[in-house]
Amino acid sequence: MNAVNPLPAGGRHFMSGNEAVARGAWEAGCKVAAAYPGTPSTEILEYASQYPEMYTEWSVNEKVSLEVAIGASIVGSRAFCAMKHVGLNVASDALMTQTVVGVGAGLVIAVADDVGLSSSQNEQDSRFWGRFAHVPILEPADAQEAYEFIKLAFGLSEQFGTPVIVRMTTRICHVKGVVVAGERKEFRLEQGFEKNPAKYVMVPGNAKKRIPMMFEREDALRKFSEGSELNSIQDGTDKRIGYVTSGPTYMHVREAFPEAPVIKLGLSYPPPMEMIRGFAAGVEQLVVVEEVEPLLETEMKAAGIKVTGKEVLPREGELAPHVLRPAIAGLLGEELVAEAAGEKKSALVPSVRIDVNIGKNLFPRPPTMCVACPHLGIYYCLSKIRNTTISGDIGCYTLGAGHPWNALDTTICMGASMGVALGMDKGRVEADANKRIIGVIGDSTFMHMGMQGLLDITYNRGNVTILLLDNRTVGMTGGQDNPASGRDIHGDDSPQVDFRKLCEALGVKPERIHVVNPYELPTLFKALREEVKIPDTSVIITDQPCVLVDFYKVKAPYVVEDDKCTGCKNCLDVGCPAIYVTRRETVVKPNGKEKELAFVRIDSQACTGCDLCPKTCGPDAIVQVENFTRQ
Amino acid sequence: MTNPTTTNILVSGIGGQGVMTAAEILSQTALAQGYDVKKTEVAGMAQRGGVVTSHVRFGKQVLSPSIPPGEADILVGFEPAEALRWCSHLKPDGVAMVNRVKQEPPVVTLGLYEYPDDPVNQIEKAGINVHAFDAGAIARDLGNPKLVNTVMLGAISKYLPFSADILKNAILDRFRASKPKLVEINEKAFEAGRAAEAES
Ligand SMILES: Cc1ncc(C[n+]2csc(CCOP(=O)(O)OP(=O)(O)O)c2C)c(N)n1
Ligand code: SF4
Ligand code: SF4
Ligand code: SF4
Numbered sequence: 112m113n114a115v116n117p118l119p120a121g122g123r124h125f126m127s128g129n130e131a132v133a134r135g136a137w138e139a140g141c142k143v144a145a146a147y148p149g150t151p152s153t154e155i156l157e158y159a160s161q162y163p164e165m166y167t168e169w170s171v172n173e174k175v176s177l178e179v180a181i182g183a184s185i186v187g188s189r190a191f192c193a194m195k196h197v198g199l200n201v202a203s204d205a206l207m208t209q210t211v212v213g214v215g216a217g218l219v220i221a222v223a224d225d226v227g228l229s230s231s232q233n234e235q236d237s238r239f240w241g242r243f244a245h246v247p248i249l250e251p252a253d254a255q256e257a258y259e260f261i262k263l264a265f266g267l268s269e270q271f272g273t274p275v276i277v278r279m280t281t282r283i284c285h286v287k288g289v290v291v292a293g294e295r296k297e298f299r300l301e302q303g304f305e306k307n308p309a310k311y312v313m314v315p316g317n318a319k320k321r322i323p324m325m326f327e328r329e330d331a332l333r334k335f336s337e338g339s340e341l342n343s344i345q346d347g348t349d350k351r352i353g354y355v356t357s358g359p360t361y362m363h364v365r366e367a368f369p370e371a372p373v374i375k376l377g378l379s380y381p382p383p384m385e386m387i388r389g390f391a392a393g394v395e396q397l398v399v400v401e402e403v404e405p406l407l408e409t410e411m412k413a414a415g416i417k418v419t420g421k422e423v424l425p426r427e428g429e430l431a432p433h434v435l436r437p438a439i440a441g442l443l444g445e446e447l448v449a450e451a452a453g454e455k456k457s458a459l460v461p462s463v464r465i466d467v468n469i470g471k472n473l474f475p476r477p478p479t480m481c482v483a484c485p486h487l488g489i490y491y492c493l494s495k496i497r498n499t500t501i502s503g504d505i506g507c508y509t510l511g512a513g514h515p516w517n518a519l520d521t522t523i524c525m526g527a528s529m530g531v532a533l534g535m536d537k538g539r540v541e542a543d544a545n546k547r548i549i550g551v552i553g554d555s556t557f558m559h560m561g562m563q564g565l566l567d568i569t570y571n572r573g574n575v576t577i578l579l580l581d582n583r584t585v586g587m588t589g590g591q592d593n594p595a596s597g598r599d600i601h602g603d604d605s606p607q608v609d610f611r612k613l614c615e616a617l618g619v620k621p622e623r624i625h626v627v628n629p630y631e632l633p634t635l636f637k638a639l640r641e642e643v644k645i646p647d648t649s650v651i652i653t654d655q656p657c658v659l660v661d662f663y664k665v666k667a668p669y670v671v672e673d674d675k676c677t678g679c680k681n682c683l684d685v686g687c688p689a690i691y692v693t694r695r696e697t698v699v700k701p702n703g704k705e706k707e708l709a710f711v712r713i714d715s716q717a718c719t720g721c722d723l724c725p726k727t728c729g730p731d732a733i734v735q736v737e738n739f740t741r742q
Numbered sequence: 743m744t745n746p747t748t749t750n751i752l753v754s755g756i757g758g759q760g761v762m763t764a765a766e767i768l769s770q771t772a773l774a775q776g777y778d779v780k781k782t783e784v785a786g787m788a789q790r791g792g793v794v795t796s797h798v799r800f801g802k803q804v805l806s807p808s809i810p811p812g813e814a815d816i817l818v819g820f821e822p823a824e825a826l827r828w829c830s831h832l833k834p835d836g837v838a839m840v841n842r843v844k845q846e847p848p849v850v851t852l853g854l855y856e857y858p859d860d861p862v863n864q865i866e867k868a869g870i871n872v873h874a875f876d877a878g879a880i881a882r883d884l885g886n887p888k889l890v891n892t893v894m895l896g897a898i899s900k901y902l903p904f905s906a907d908i909l910k911n912a913i914l915d916r917f918r919a920s921k922p923k924l925v926e927i928n929e930k931a932f933e934a935g936r937a938a939e940a941e942s
Contacts, residue, residue, distance in 0.1 A: 125769060125779065125781075253780070282782075287779075287780065287782075288778075362805040362807070363805075363806045366805040367806075429808075431808050431810065433811050464811075464812040465812065465833075465868055465870060466868055467812075467830045468830075469826070469829060469864065469865075470829060470830060470864070473827050473858065474849055474855035475847075475855070476756065476791070476824075476847045477849070478757075479790050479791040481791075507790070510790075514854060515848075683851065688847075688848050691851050692851050695853065707853075709853065
């Protein structure tokens with residue numbers, strides 16, 4: 112993403128929420144924007160990096176990205192950072208004290224919640240941080256609002272001297288809609304950094320004085336919220352239920368119940384409780400529709416407002432119209448018709464429908480590792496080594512927990528493979544006395560939060576073998592550059608990390624570090640087999656790139672020679688998606704046992720010639736095609 | 743309750759098949775016609791062989807971005823099993839346009855699941871108006887497997903609230919701007935898609 116092509120002002124642009132956020136930040140005169148990638152927020156910084164007026168960076172983790180933004184804000188530049196929901200857990204240490212400090216120039220944090228868990232390890236509600244950190248939460252309902260709210264957020268941040276969180280969800284980040292954009296307005300503070308230790312040096316004595324200021328600020332924001340145009344009421348004719356909505360649920364409610372009155376909270380924390388109370392008075396009953404936790408609900412109830420929420424609505428996942436309609440029909444006492452059965456009893460549920468069960472028993476199609484992924488060889492080896500416990504981490508290699516390898520035993524959070532492996536070593540019970548503990552971690556995850564864990568392992572003399580899978584990129588999120596690729600966010604050269612030296616510096620003995628090519632199975636096997644036996648900390652670093660990166664080299668593909676293939680299935684254990692079974696057969700072996708055979712073919716259009724599977728084929732049935740033309 | 747002025751198109755397939763491109767072209771075309779448009783994108787893990795769907799909605803005003811089950815007007819299925827998976831999203835009088843080229847996932851290769859015998863037949867049996875053809879073969883005959891996308895768009899073109907030529911020109915304009923050499927072949931692919939729809 113190096114093209115510099117900012118869209119012109121005015122006109123209708125078709126933008127995702129992520130692109131709109133980048134545009135909004137740029138127009139607001141933001142000067143520094145930092146992020147660590149994470150679905151669904153990744154593209155925000157990719158788009159931001161196209162605007163040359165902003166300094167943009169991939170940070171090594173979310174905490175650093177927030178700290179970079181804090182530094183920029185303190186010295187007088189509007190600053191921004193973006194992260195996925197779990198990223199704010201990592202950055203929260205910085206947030207929880209920065210909120211006491213306040214800001215210099217505007218400081219805005221965009222947090223993207225993966226509601227519905229399309230690509231995350233958990234589903235958490237970032238609106239909690241508003242309550243915890245006493246900062247305002249803005250919740251856009253579509254791309255146009257994402258754009259507008261980011262711009263407003265900078266002003267709000269300066270007006271109240273507070274970091275501002277803009278809470279996005281997958282449905283905002285990854286939905287394109289029409290956005291009418293404007294021009295960039297430069298933002299300049301007259302003076303640069305002014306020393307002010309009472310504000311910026313958070314020792315107890317200083318912090319103590321600022322905490323009441325933080326509460327005053329929150330009270331002022333609460334008043335502001337009551338009259339703010341970010342919060343609005345849409346009247347309706349069907350007053351049986353009035354809805355309280357925030358973020359994307361506004362759109363879902365409007366779609367599902369077009370006649371109903373709705374209160375839309377764009378500034379959802381602090382919530383405008385008196386406005387809600389007034390709204391409640393004009394409707395027969397009040398329902399709050401929020402993704403995902405019952406935060407507003409609890410607060411409304413505490414304020415003495417009668418409201419229904421999670422008693423009838425799901426506690427998790429997206430509250431789309433088809434989820435809302437039957438729940439509300441039930442609340443209104445309208446009898447639900449069995450879907451697809453003809454008769455219609457509730458105006459809220461479509462009566463005629465195609466059989467909803469069709470296609471329900473289909474095979475799943477879970478994500479797989481790419482054809483020729485450098486992780487395949489690793490998991491092939493790990494699946495063949497017995498007596499191991501494998502502490503995993505987050506990245507493409509998490510898929511090693513699945514078929515055909517089943518070679519990963521835990522995944523918790525970024526970097527956890529290290530500490531968890533050490534804990535497994537130190538906490539092992541008698542029955543596991545001879546278990547080999549292995550940790551598997553990717554380059555980006557290692558630099559994010561794994562390095563400290565490795566230091567802990569060496570410092571405490573852990574008997575653990577670490578596989579550091581350096582594929583030179585953040586594969587999972589689409590192949591972003593990082594210190595392992597040696598390129599910055601613009602693709603320009605920057606210092607490339609030397610993992611061997613880094614591991615040595617972290618206390619791993621030089622002779623316990625091996626750099627291996629993960630496609631060379633015998634070497635890999637040998638290194639693994641030897642290192643797991645040695646009661647010390649070892650690190651095996653792999654050094655071949657992800658197939659997504661531009662310097663990945665595709666070679667002539669392979670085919671299976673039918674007459675040589677014995678159907679032994681060995682190559683299937685590699686797990687390369689370019690290998691397909693053509694026919695299965697059961698044979699009876701001389702010892703009377705039945706054996707299942709599977710004969711295979713390789714999709715040569717997809718095969719990149721990585722030469723991994725041929726190494727697993729005894730009869731040499733897998734051969735390279737000369738002069739192959741790819742279509 | 744269904745917004746009659748909104749056109750709902752569900753595009754389904756597998757990562758890497760061009761689902762997102764087809765959805766983007768449809769959206770951009772609708773946008774140029776003055777409609778309000780929303781389009782969902784699935785990114786992240788989907789790029790590695792998982793299920794990919796995109797919801798394209800356009801009309802006077804589009805609120806929620808996702809097409810509720812039972813409200814899709816058109817299903818564009820880039821793979822027959824993926825069309826089967828999503829066909830219950832169609833309105834009873836909706837149309838399913840299906841590329842017959844099967845793609846087995848690794849879970850089938852490994853023998854853990856079976857691929858259905860005839861997904862298109864199952865869609866038909868549910869009473870859905872389905873048109874299925876081998877878009878892969880059409881594209882290959884024209885000399886470029888990537889043309890599947892244009893073939894599929896040609897096939898659905900008569901079911902849109904704007905004329906087929908508007909969609910065709912939108913596609914060709916994209917190529918005029920980026921790869922002028924491919925304009926002619928895409929025009930052929932589009933027409934081949936229209937013919938395939940008529941014949942299937
Ligand atoms: C705190 C946090 N931030 C971001 C993410 C999103 N995420 C998941 S895995 C990953 C990095 C994967 O990169 P790497 O470790 O190099 O492995 P690869 O996918 O390249 O194999 C990221 C950024 C996350 N899950 N948690
Ligand atoms: S994106 Fe890269 S690391 Fe991830 S599965 Fe594909 S090849 Fe492997
Ligand atoms: S490893 Fe070789 S012989 Fe065995 S199934 Fe694969 S191609 Fe056939
Ligand atoms: S050589 Fe084998 S493992 Fe490598 S890409 Fe080709 S089929 Fe896959």
